[in-house]
Amino acid sequence: MVNAxxxxxxxxxxxxxxxxxEVLSEEFCKKYIGGYGFITKILWDExxxxxxxxxxxxxxxxxxxxxxxxxVPTSSKYAxxxxxxxxxxxxxxxxxxxxxxxxxxxxYDMLIFTGKSPEPVFLFFDDDSIQLIPCKDTVxxxxxxETEEEIRNMFGDHRIAVMACGQAGEKLCKLxxxxxxxxxxxGRSGMGAVMGSKNLKALAFRGTKSIQIAKPKEFIVKAxxxxxxxxxxxxxxxxxxxTPINMMVFNEIGVLPVxxxxxxYWDKADDISGETMRExxxxxxxxxxxxxxxxxxxxxxxxxxxxxxxVVSSIDFESLYALGSVCLVNHFPALIKAIELCDRYGIDxxxxxxxxxxxxxxxxxxxxxxKMLGDNPVYKKGxxxxxxxxxxxxxEDMCLRQTExxxxxxxxxxxAARKVGHNAERFSMEIKGLGIPGYELKGLTTASxxxxxxxxxxxxxxxxxxxxxxxxxxxxRKYDELDKRGKALMGxxxxxxxxxxxxxxxxxxxxxxxxxxxVAEVYEMVTGIPMxxxxxxxxxxxxxxLAKCFNIRECRNEGIEPETExxxxxxxxxxxxxDGPTKGWFNDEKGFREAIKQYYLAHDWDEHGIPxxxxxxxxxxxxxxxxx
Amino acid sequence: xxxxxxxxxxxxxxxxxILVVDPRRCTGCEICESVCSFFHNEEFNPLNSRINRIRIExxxxxxxxxxxxxxxxxxxxxxxxxxxxxxETGLIRVDTNICDGCGACVRNCxxxxxxxxxxxxxxxxxxxxxxxxxxxxxxxxxxxxxxxFVEEIDPEINEERFETLARILKRGFxxxxxxxxxx
Numbered sequence: 180m181v182n183a184x185x186x187x188x189x190x191x192x193x194x195x196x197x198x199x200x201e202v203l204s205e206e207f208c209k210k211y212i213g214g215y216g217f218i219t220k221i222l223w224d225e226x227x228x229x230x231x232x233x234x235x236x237x238x239x240x241x242x243x244x245x246x247x248x249x250x251v252p253t254s255s256k257y258a259x260x261x262x263x264x265x266x267x268x269x270x271x272x273x274x275x276x277x278x279x280x281x282x283x284x285x286x287y288d289m290l291i292f293t294g295k296s297p298e299p300v301f302l303f304f305d306d307d308s309i310q311l312i313p314c315k316d317t318v319x320x321x322x323x324x325e326t327e328e329e330i331r332n333m334f335g336d337h338r339i340a341v342m343a344c345g346q347a348g349e350k351l352c353k354l355x356x357x358x359x360x361x362x363x364x365x366g367r368s369g370m371g372a373v374m375g376s377k378n379l380k381a382l383a384f385r386g387t388k389s390i391q392i393a394k395p396k397e398f399i400v401k402a403x404x405x406x407x408x409x410x411x412x413x414x415x416x417x418x419x420x421x422t423p424i425n426m427m428v429f430n431e432i433g434v435l436p437v438x439x440x441x442x443x444y445w446d447k448a449d450d451i452s453g454e455t456m457r458e459x460x461x462x463x464x465x466x467x468x469x470x471x472x473x474x475x476x477x478x479x480x481x482x483x484x485x486x487x488x489x490v491v492s493s494i495d496f497e498s499l500y501a502l503g504s505v506c507l508v509n510h511f512p513a514l515i516k517a518i519e520l521c522d523r524y525g526i527d528x529x530x531x532x533x534x535x536x537x538x539x540x541x542x543x544x545x546x547x548x549x550k551m552l553g554d555n556p557v558y559k560k561g562x563x564x565x566x567x568x569x570x571x572x573x574x575e576d577m578c579l580r581q582t583e584x585x586x587x588x589x590x591x592x593x594x595a596a597r598k599v600g601h602n603a604e605r606f607s608m609e610i611k612g613l614g615i616p617g618y619e620l621k622g623l624t625t626a627s628x629x630x631x632x633x634x635x636x637x638x639x640x641x642x643x644x645x646x647x648x649x650x651x652x653x654x655x656r657k658y659d660e661l662d663k664r665g666k667a668l669m670g671x672x673x674x675x676x677x678x679x680x681x682x683x684x685x686x687x688x689x690x691x692x693x694x695x696x697x698v699a700e701v702y703e704m705v706t707g708i709p710m711x712x713x714x715x716x717x718x719x720x721x722x723x724x725l726a727k728c729f730n731i732r733e734c735r736n737e738g739i740e741p742e743t744e745x746x747x748x749x750x751x752x753x754x755x756x757x758d759g760p761t762k763g764w765f766n767d768e769k770g771f772r773e774a775i776k777q778y779y780l781a782h783d784w785d786e787h788g789i790p791x792x793x794x795x796x797x798x799x800x801x802x803x804x805x806x807x
Numbered sequence: 808x809x810x811x812x813x814x815x816x817x818x819x820x821x822x823x824x825i826l827v828v829d830p831r832r833c834t835g836c837e838i839c840e841s842v843c844s845f846f847h848n849e850e851f852n853p854l855n856s857r858i859n860r861i862r863i864e865x866x867x868x869x870x871x872x873x874x875x876x877x878x879x880x881x882x883x884x885x886x887x888x889x890x891x892x893x894x895e896t897g898l899i900r901v902d903t904n905i906c907d908g909c910g911a912c913v914r915n916c917x918x919x920x921x922x923x924x925x926x927x928x929x930x931x932x933x934x935x936x937x938x939x940x941x942x943x944x945x946x947x948x949x950x951x952x953x954x955x956f957v958e959e960i961d962p963e964i965n966e967e968r969f970e971t972l973a974r975i976l977k978r979g980f981x982x983x984x985x986x987x988x989x990x
Contacts, residue, residue, distance in 0.1 A: 248841075248851050249841070249851055250838055250841045250842060250845070250851065250949070277837075280837075284852070337862075338853075361864065361865070387852075387854055387925050388852070389844070389848070389850040389851060389852035389855065389925070389926060390850060390851040390852065391849075391850045391851075392850075392851075395845070395849050395850075399845060399846075403948075403949060406838065406949060406951050407951075409951070410951040410952070462866055463865075463866035463867075463868075464834060465834045465835050465862075465866070465868060466834035466835060466836035467836070468836065468837045469836060469837060469838060469841065470834075470836050471836065471838065471951030471952075472951075473834035473836060473951075473952070475834075477865060477866055479865075479866075491865040491866060
C-alpha cells in the first residue's frame with residue numbers, strides 16, 4: 180500500500196467542462212516522484228509538438244509530491260507547469276504557502292487542465308467535490324489578493340487555499356505569475372498567462388482528509404531532527420536578514436546587476452540592502468505552512484509616507500535587485516509598492532524588473548518615446564534611470580497593458596526588443612526569454628554556464644551554479660577546470676530536480692547532511708515505497724534529461740539547433756563591466772562555448788547537448804529514443 | 808506585571824495551566840496543529856488539532872487553544888453532558904462514549920478553541936497532551952520558534968474572558984535569548 184500519495188490525477192477539459200479522475204500507478208510515482216517530475220512527463224507525453232503556448236490544447240498542470248500535509252520541513256509546496264509563453268520551452272514554477280497541503284488533504288496529486296472555458300471560471304476542489312464556478316461577475320478582473328479573500332468569504336472558510344492569476348494573467352501578459360497566500364508566487368515562465376488563456380481565474384482547495392504515513396514512529400523522531408536543523412545554522416541566512424543580505428555581499432565583489440546589467444557595482448546599494456531593510460522596513464517575518472524557517476520578510480511603508488502609506492509586501496533579494504539596482508531605484512518605499520503591485524496584478528518581479536531595466540535603457544536610446552509612455556504626468560521627464568515614481572507607474576502600465584510602452588513590455592524584454600528592432604536585443608538581458616536573476620554573470624563564470632543551460636531559461640534555481648563561484652570552488656573570472664565544473668553542475672542539477680519533484684523548498688536543501696540517501700530514507704518513511712539513494716538520484720537524472728529532451732524536440736521542430744539557445748546575452752560577451760571590482764570583466768565567448776561542451780559531456784550527452792541513446796535507455800527514457 | 812496583592816492571592820488558589828502563544832514569535836507555520844493531530848491520532852490533520860492558528864492579514868499570527876474558562880460555555884452548551892471540567896487541572900474532559908459530535912460546544916466556545924474530530928465525530932479540546940504517550944505538550948516541544956508557552960492562570964479571574972485574553976496577551980513574554988531571531 181502506498182501512503183501519503185493519494186494517487187489521484189484529475190483531468191479537466193475546460194472547453195466542455197468534463198472532469199475525469201485517473202489513478203497514478205505506484206511505478207509512476209516512484210519514477211517521477213511528483214511536482215517537476217510529474218509535470219515533465221505529462222508535458223512530454225501530451226503537449227503537442229510546436230504548439231502555441233496559448234493554444235487551448237497546451238496542458239496546464241498542477242502537481243504536488245509525497246510530502247505536503249506532513250511535517251517534513253517546507254513540505255507544503257506545489258509545482259505548476261505548461262509550455263511557457265515566455266520562452267516557448269518547458270515552463271514550470273514552484274510556490275508554497277498553504278496550497279500544497281490543502282490539495283493533498285482534498286485528495287489530489289495532480290491536476291491536468293486542457294481546453295479553454297467559454298466563460299471565466301474558477302475551480303473549487305472541496306474534498307471529493309469539484310466545482311467549476313463561473314466568475315465573470317465576481318472575481319474576474321480582480322487582483323490576486325482580492326480574489327483570494329473573496330473566494331474565502333464566498334465559502335466562509337479562511338483556511339481555503341487559493342492560487343489565482345491577476346489582471347496581468349487575464350490580459351495574457353507573458354510575465355504573468357500565479358499568486359497564493361498573498362506573498363507566495365509561481366513567478367517564472369509566465370504560468371499566470373497560461374491560466375488566463377484558458378479563462379481560468381483561480382483554483383481553490385479545501386481538504387478535510389487526514390494524512391497517514393508509512394512509518395509514523397520513526398518519522399516523527401526524524402521530523403523533529405529535521406525541524407531543528409531547518410531552524411539551525413543551515414538556514415540562518417534566510418531567517419535573519421533574509422535573502423536581501425546578498426545585496427551588499429554581491430556589491431562588494433562586483434556581481435550585483437546594476438543599470439540593466441551594464442556593471443556589477445552600485446555605490447547606492449546600501450540604501451536597499453538587507454541590513455537597511457531589517458533596520459528600517461521589516462514589520463514581521465512569517466512562514467509558509469509547515470515551514471520552520473519563516474523567511475517571508477514582510478516590509479511596510481510608514482503611515483506618513485508621502486506616496487504610498489501603509490503598504491505591506493514580502494521582500495526577497497530577487498525582487499529588490501530587479502526593481503532596484505537594475506533600474507537604479509534606491510527608494511525603499513517605491514520597491515515595497517512596486518512588489519505589492521507585481522504580486523497583486525500578478526507578474527514576476529524578476530522578469531518584470533529586468534524588463535523595466537531594458538525599457539529604461541531603450542528610453543535612453545530613444546527606442547521608447549515619450550509618446551509611447553502616454554500622458555500620465557508621472558512621465559513628465561520620461562522613463563529615466565532611478566525615477567522611482569515612473570518605475571512604479573510602469574509596473575502598473577505593463578500589468579494592465581495600459582499604454583503603448585506598457586503593452587510592448589508586457590511580454591518581456593525579448594519580445595519587446597524584437598518588436599522595436601535597432602539591435603535592442605543586444606541589451607535585452609534574458610536567456611531563452613526569461614530575465615536573468617540577480618547575479619552579474621560577467622563576474623561569475625560557473626553561474627554563466629549554469630544559467631545558460633537552464634531548461635526554463637535564465638535561472639539560478641536549476642543548479643545553484645553561483646554557489647561554486649561565491650564559495651570559491653572555481654575561479655569566477657576564468658573558464659578553466661571545465662571538466663570539473665561540468666560535473667559539479669550536472670550533480671547539482673540532478674539533485675535539485677529531486678528537490679523540485681518532492682517538492683520541498685531549496686532553502687532546506689542543506690539540512691539533509693547525508694544528501695540524497697537521507698532524502699530517500701525520509702521518502703520511504705513517508706510513502707512506504709522502497710527507495711534507495713541511487714534510485715532517487717536516477718529519478719532526478721531522468722527528470723532533468725526528459726525536460727532537456729522536451730526543449731530539444733521543440734527547438735528541432737522550429738529548425739533551431741538546441742545548443743545555440745544555451746547562450747548569454749550579447750552584452751555579456753561584448754560590453755565589459757564599467758565600474759567596481761569587476762570593472763573590465765566580460766564573458767569570453769570561446770571559453771564559454773568550450774565550457775558548455777564539457778557540461779554536455781558531463782551529463783553523458785553528446786557535444787551538442789543531445790542525450791545519447793545509451794544514456795536515455797539507462798535512465799528509463801526508452802520512449803524518447805527516435806523522437807528527438 | 809502582577810501586583811503584590813495578586814501574588815498573595817495566587818498562593819491560596821489552584822492555578823490552571825494553559826497554552827499561551829507569543830504573537831511576535833509565531834510565524835503561522837501550522838506545525839503545532841500538525842503535531843497535535845499526530846500525537847493524538849497518529850495522522851496529520853489540522854482540523855483535528857486542539858490548537859488553532861489564526862492569521863489576520865497582513866502581519867498578525869497567533870494560535871488559540873483552550874483557555875480553561877471559569878464557567879465554560881462549551882460545558883453549558885452540551886445537552887448530553889459529555890463535557891466536564893477537571894477541578895484540579897482545569898482541563899475540559901470529553902466523554903467520548905457520550906459525545907455524539909453535534910458541535911454545540913464548537914459553536915458556543917467564544918475562542919474557537921474546541922473542535923470536532925472529522926473522522927471520529929467527537930469533540931476534541933486541549934489536554935496538554937495528558938492523553939498521549941509523551942504526557943507533555945508536544946506543540947511546545949516542536950514549535951520551531953519557541954512561541955508556545957505553558958502558563959498558569961487563575962481560572963477565577965476569568966469571568967470577563969475577553970478581558971482576560973487581552974491581559975494574557977499583554978502580560979508579556981520572556982525576552983528572547985541572545986541570537987534568537989524573530990520580529
